[in-house]
Amino acid sequence: MPATQPPKIWIIVPAAGIGARMESAVPKQYLPLAASTVLEQTLSVLLRAKYLAEIVVCLHPDDVQFDQLPSLKQSNIIKTLGGAERSDSVLCGLAAIAEKVASSDWVLVHDAARPCLTAKLLNGFIDTVVAEQLGGILAIPVADTLKQVEPSTRQVIATRDRANLWQAQTPQMFQYSELLLALNSAIKHSQAITDEASAIELLGKTVRIIPGSTDNIKITRPEDLRLANLILQANQ
Ligand SMILES: Nc1ccn([C@@H]2O[C@H](COP(=O)(O)OP(=O)(O)OP(=O)(O)O)[C@@H](O)[C@H]2O)c(=O)n1
Numbered sequence: 001m002p003a004t005q006p007p008k009i010w011i012i013v014p015a016a017g018i019g020a021r022m023e024s025a026v027p028k029q030y031l032p033l034a035a036s037t038v039l040e041q042t043l044s045v046l047l048r049a050k051y052l053a054e055i056v057v058c059l060h061p062d063d064v065q066f067d068q069l070p071s072l073k074q075s076n077i078i079k080t081l082g083g084a085e086r087s088d089s090v091l092c093g094l095a096a097i098a099e100k101v102a103s104s105d106w107v108l109v110h111d112a113a114r115p116c117l118t119a120k121l122l123n124g125f126i127d128t129v130v131a132e133q134l135g136g137i138l139a140i141p142v143a144d145t146l147k148q149v150e151p152s153t154r155q156v157i158a159t160r161d162r163a164n165l166w167q168a169q170t171p172q173m174f175q176y177s178e179l180l181l182a183l184n185s186a187i188k189h190s191q192a193i194t195d196e197a198s199a200i201e202l203l204g205k206t207v208r209i210i211p212g213s214t215d216n217i218k219i220t221r222p223e224d225l226r227l228a229n230l231i232l233q234a235n236q
């Protein structure tokens with residue numbers, strides 16, 4: 001019987017955002033974190049992914065920092081230009097691997113701005129998606145009581161049922177051809193999407209939730225950086 005080929009995983013790291021909500025002088029992916037920067041911390045974990053083919057980092061056209069990072073010396077990290085929206089950046093990443101990837105290879109997308117992912121969580125996630133052969137995302141159940149609010153007055157309109165509501169995280173992982181089709185279709189139909197899973201959902205396809213971790217925060221606002229430092233210290 002012929003031996004089965006191990007799966008191949010291509011990792012796309014959208015890192016072309018300007019970090020408006022962070023209000024920092026440099027884009028948040030280049031802010032200092034632990035002994036390096038947010039992006040280097042993220043890449044150091046992703047380099048430990050099982051079945052890794054290549055990592056593609058999608059950068060802003062004005063990016064001057066990436067080439068200065070020691071991580072660039074890794075042969076399986078390549079860079080490409082990102083786009084106006086996160087989904088455009090991911091599509092640029094898919095274009096960068098188009099000549100090398102097979103349609104059934106897996107593409108794992110992970111935000112540059114989520115540096116507290118651990119190799120254990122990452123590889124557990126990969127194992128589950130590969131074993132079930134079904135695209136999936138990390139997510140955590142909503143923990144707090146949810147209020148719907150009138151935006152101008154900030155008055156509470158209603159308390160919403162949080163049962164079965166989960167907060168999406170990254171990594172998110174789908175087969176190359178499925179993700180390419182889904183993102184192109186969402187853009188063609190002007191559907192606003194903030195993650196890969198929403199594009200897949202719009203095609204009517206199944207997305208599996210795999211429990212993530214409250215530690216896998218996205219650096220969005222200034223206070224998140226302090227929390228990320230504490231999480232990384234605690235996980236040392
Ligand atoms: N055009 C864009 C916008 C975002 N991203 C990336 O997508 C991830 C998640 O986005 P978010 O946290 O919203 O980052 P920013 O867009 O940089 O932040 P903000 O929305 O506050 O401007 C980040 O790693 C960011 O660099 C990207 O690659 N291309």
Ligand SMILES: C[C@](O)(CO)[C@H](O)COP(=O)(O)O
Nearest residue numbers: 111168169170194195196218
């Ligand atoms: C993909 C994501 O990290 C899932 O939480 C998120 O959607 C990205 O950015 P957002 O613009 O802050 O929602």
